[in-house]
Amino acid sequence: MALARTLKANADLVLVGALVIAVAALCVWVPLFWPLDPLRGVFTATFKPPMTTIGTELHPLGTDQLGRDLLARLGQGTLISLSIVVVASAISVVLGTALGMIAGYFGGWVDAVIMRTVDIQLAIPFILLILLIVAVVGPNLVNLIVVLGVTGWAIFARVARARTLEVRELEYIEAARAIGLPRRSILFRHVLPNILVPQTVLLTLDLPRLIILEASIGFLGLGVQPPTPTLGNLIGEGRSFILNANWLVLYPGIVIAALVVACNLLGDWLVRKNDIRGV
Template identity: 45%
Template sequence: MPLSGRKKTDALASLALQSQLGEEIRFRDRLRRLARENKTAVVSAALILVMALAAVFAPLLTPYGEKDMDLLNRLSPPSAAHLLGTDEGGRDVLARLLYGARISLLVGVVPALLSLLLGALLGVIAGYRGGWADALIMRAADITLAFPSMLLTMVVMYALGGGIGNVFLTLTLVNWANVARVVRAQTLQLKNSEFAESARITGVPSRVIMRRHILPNCLPTLLVLFTLNIPASILTESSLSFLGLGVQPPYASWGLMINTGRQYLFNAPWLCFVPGAAIMLIVLAFNFLGNGLMDVLDPRQQKS
């Protein structure tokens, strides 16, 4: 190779590396800006952290288990012994709320993460490869998005049956399509950029370009999608459990707690109010955090 050609190749490789490093620096700067300017997002993140820690350390925060029954104290109002009262089986509502947070947060995070990984993989393949791969993946996404998400979730859950594993699988299959479409759109823009072109000129394989150059530049958008998909999954799981299609007794789930508590709505309103308030708070917190991340990470929101 002529010297000038070698220098040009080295310069292009350096350009690809500098572009990637520049994106990482801008990503960190935007997160610092979020912490500095958006107090609502910071408070929301703190609330999510507190709820997650409370769920993890539930055995240390309450002497009762989620399944411990005391029929002599059934439907007891909030008291010193039971801060949030007891349910129809004499089980401590605070204990079930904390243990139920484990399931609700797990059902929010795991399907959101799985759908993110699946959607990102298929989206970058569709956008970068094009051709039949793009057509096949996008038609599958179009079919998935053609149905209302809640209706599709209920149909799949009815076919598979209840249980937390089936909830994970169903929510992943329902939510991947949105992620794939967004990542495909970004990949179509990024694959013709200078750093991707320089990587191709230097002989970098396509799979390496997708993994090292395309996907890292999609991370800000993926982070926003992940944060916004979590509350959607929590709400869907709560609805499924309320309908008897999600987590099954005797395990605690916030949606299941509302379902069993609605029979005692007038004489024991705390059975519905407490888990309902928890769902409202965690969903609002994730949405505020996701909106805050979108404000600082979405290039369209940046001032020129």
């Protein structure tokens, strides 16, 4: 009974766990153990529906327009897309948290410069800014990670600044300044631990945006270039054949939806658990 009550009270977390396990199995087990090559196509096996067996090879999710196994491509594509999102989000949260703490702690012209930069960046639609930068510097894996990371720091900076403004007025921060602790020590040993929880919650709520952005850029052909698969370019390649082979778009779309739902549910659960307001 106690276990049933716990599961019921944390139903969102249970669903998050199930979705994360399913996606993790797809992007870890398939690239490591699935025998079919995601880049090798067989022209006599094009547009085969799911659960088709060709010779001794089973295609659980069917094949694409070049006869490539969709499960193998989906597994590798999910791994690449998740890697891009995770690294880009790490860049965003580290850069934004550091600049937000500096702005909130030092104030003055430093705060004004950083916050006006935040306002300017937030005034420009993310997708247009990212597409412009990618079109200028060129579409490849490293450029995409850097662009997504650098254009996403602003929201983390605003939250970090607001929390730092609260924390810097606490008595133990004043005591640390009074005994002569360096500013760097105060920031990293006393201010940072107090803003980690809100930043972590904000990260989980921001991940869906990054997932959709990465998929959108791949869909438009400005992300990782074919034949290397990602969730976005799998949908982009399959959209021309959606009437004849809807599985080419359906399964990558399901994976994107699962990731977005899992991140949103996890973020909502963390907000409720930590009683965080205004994130």
